[in-house]
Amino acid sequence: MVDFGDILDSWEKETSRPYGKKRIKKDQQCNKVGDAPASGRDDADLPKVHPMDAWMRRHDIVDKDAVLDGGHEPPSAxxxxxxxxxxxxxxxxxxxxxxxxxxxxxxxxxxxxxxxxxxxxxxxxxxxxxxxxxxxxxxxxxxxxxxxxxxxxxxxxxxxxxxxxxxxxxxxx
The missing domain is CATH 3.30.1370.110 (Ribosomal Protein S8; Chain: A, domain 1)
Structure with missing residues (x-):
């Protein structure tokens, strides 16, 4: 069983990292010139994913509220x-x-x-x-x-x- 406090601590730890000066400069240059983003691919066509959803998927944690709203069915009794x-x-x-x-x-x-x-x-x-x-x-x-x-x-x-x-x-x- 995963403790929600541990999840929040891990989330804070991962998202509190600074973006980085080099990455900011690359993004600014790309925006001025009209080039592709710093990652080298065109992210405009990709759907935007909420960072918390991505984090939960990466750590294999199921959102029970989303399950109840029509996502995956919880296991039967x-x-x-x-x-x-x-x-x-x-x-x-x-x-x-x-x-x-x-x-x-x-x-x-x-x-x-x-x-x-x-x-x-x-x-x-x-x-x-x-x-x-x-x-x-x-x-x-x-x-x-x-x-x-x-x-x-x-x-x-x-x-x-x-x-x-x-x-x-x-x-x-």
Whole structure:
């Protein structure tokens, strides 16, 4: 995810460069004589492009407002879900050996950090509960946490290579 502040900083950095005395002189000479511009080509026939649009295209940034006004269509919700399901988790937390209270507080901090960083999918490793007395303690704690946390979206058991039933993936809202 691109931070808008970074985009503006980069834009300011690139456009704040002085035009240059040599280029100004060449442009003035071309305008007096009627020659082609300093670039050597006739720019009069080319369509004018707003500098911000050119910058956004160069840095592969999509203008979501232009998309909504009839540009490219945003991906459908089903397509977005499919991509999120297929993607690997961007961050992992391992709760092995923690108590319910410790795991709850670590999950809160983990989710806050992931939201701050703009992550979309995370993995929580809680174990299968083979060392628990009656039933898996941490798995129940994680399930309850996900039900109550406002930024926890869809979740499910991880793939076998990521921990299987001993881990849960979560899509963040």
């Amino acid at each position: 089903a397509e977005r879900r499919r991509k999120l399901h297929a993607m690997k988790p961007e961050a992992v937390i391992d709760l092995h050996g923690l108590t319910r209270e410790e795991s709850w507080s670590r999950l809160n901090a983990f989710f806050a950090d992931c939201r701050r960083r703009g992550l979309q999918k995370v993995l929580i490793i809680h174990g299968k509960g083979t060392h628990s007395g009656d039933a898996p303690v941490l798995k129940k704690t994680v399930t309850l946490f996900l039900e109550k946390h406002p930024h926890a979206g869809e979740s499910g058991s991880a793939a076998k290579e990521l921990g299987g039933s001993g881990a849960t993936w979560v899509i963040l809202k």
